[in-house]
Amino acid sequence: MSNNVKEGIIKKIDELSPMLISIAKEIHKRPELAFEEDFASELLSSTLKKYGFKIEKGIGGLETAFRAAYAKGSSPVIGFIAEYDALPEVGHGCGHNLIGPASIGAAIALAESGLKGRLVVIGTPAEEKGGGKVILAKKGIFKSLDAAMMVHPSNDTEVVKRALAAIDVAVEYFGKPSHAAATPWDGVNALDAMVLAYNNISVLRQQLKPDVRIHGIITNGGAAPNIIPAYTSARFLVRALDMRDALKVLKKVKACFDSAAKATGAKVRIKIGENAYEAFRPNYPLAETFERNLKSLGIKVKKWDEYKELGSSDIGNVSQITPTIHPNLDICHKQIPHHTKEFNAIAGSESGTRGMIIAAKAMAMTGADIIMDKGLLRRIKEAHKKG
Numbered sequence: 001m002s003n004n005v006k007e008g009i010i011k012k013i014d015e016l017s018p019m020l021i022s023i024a025k026e027i028h029k030r031p032e033l034a035f036e037e038d039f040a041s042e043l044l045s046s047t048l049k050k051y052g053f054k055i056e057k058g059i060g061g062l063e064t065a066f067r068a069a070y071a072k073g074s075s076p077v078i079g080f081i082a083e084y085d086a087l088p089e090v091g092h093g094c095g096h097n098l099i100g101p102a103s104i105g106a107a108i109a110l111a112e113s114g115l116k117g118r119l120v121v122i123g124t125p126a127e128e129k130g131g132g133k134v135i136l137a138k139k140g141i142f143k144s145l146d147a148a149m150m151v152h153p154s155n156d157t158e159v160v161k162r163a164l165a166a167i168d169v170a171v172e173y174f175g176k177p178s179h180a181a182a183t184p185w186d187g188v189n190a191l192d193a194m195v196l197a198y199n200n201i202s203v204l205r206q207q208l209k210p211d212v213r214i215h216g217i218i219t220n221g222g223a224a225p226n227i228i229p230a231y232t233s234a235r236f237l238v239r240a241l242d243m244r245d246a247l248k249v250l251k252k253v254k255a256c257f258d259s260a261a262k263a264t265g266a267k268v269r270i271k272i273g274e275n276a277y278e279a280f281r282p283n284y285p286l287a288e289t290f291e292r293n294l295k296s297l298g299i300k301v302k303k304w305d306e307y308k309e310l311g312s313s314d315i316g317n318v319s320q321i322t323p324t325i326h327p328n329l330d331i332c333h334k335q336i337p338h339h340t341k342e343f344n345a346i347a348g349s350e351s352g353t354r355g356m357i358i359a360a361k362a363m364a365m366t367g368a369d370i371i372m373d374k375g376l377l378r379r380i381k382e383a384h385k386k387g
């Protein structure tokens, strides 16, 4: 039974593939920045509508977000995440043009399979900037899902990869200007405060655990060399494998800022970003199911190191709410870094769309496993509870 269903799903996605490839190419040709993804969001949602999905646009107060739902029975509720934003200068240098079509392909194939369950595609804008999923998560958009999945194009295949919690912090120092040669003693140097703060953080690093990252830039370092700087500003990111650790470190970073103000007499203003990225919480039963399906499609999966070279992503916030997978799938077959023109070229090539079709199949097969194997869903949920 189960194999026939999966064969049917694979066949369906093969039938859909010319359409999915054309969508990926269309989106690739028209890269849209975070929160401006009108074309991609419309193309993906209108395609789902043609296959009987009910569409809601502008969910969570985000114009380019959408939810597409298909119900045949009430449970389980399987979520597919579609990203589609691009980057300045390098277009689809992160390959998000492939993520949406893979997710809608999986959802359509499952809808047409006759299996009972609810299928939901969530269109999530602004992964690269602004954290669309953080905003949608706060609005409860992912709460009803029993499981969520998406596949990210990459230069390596890694079924589970952690992501760091990340908090952004803006700091400003307010001093007093004066002539830097004639009357420097009349000034209060806001740049000195910033330099001390930067160095305080550098000293702090020695006492931090290896997973913690603090890094930043000075965005305003003063107006002219002959004026004692009256105003400076900087932005930092504080990251750790666990949000609780990141928050503890954040306290120390604030102390670094405050003490620099005290030493120089400048006034400090610290602003903590509202949309912190949560750490990625893996779900092994779900990941292992995906891996089995991926391997059955002939894809080699090496033993992965889930802690290698970590960044942050707003999928972390989804993974804290519902069991989630966010596997990386190799479309490059050599080391091409993300966020480059070279990656953009691969994301628009046959190698990119070939990976996208594989991703659609492996996700749809994983969805079928969740629907057909009640024990699996129970194990997935238990694993999520344990954290």
Ligand SMILES: [Zn+2]
Pocket (backbone or CB within 6 Å): 094, 128, 338, 339
């Ligand atoms: Zn990216």
Ligand SMILES: [Zn+2]
Pocket (backbone or CB within 6 Å): 094, 095, 096, 127, 152
């Ligand atoms: Zn990305």
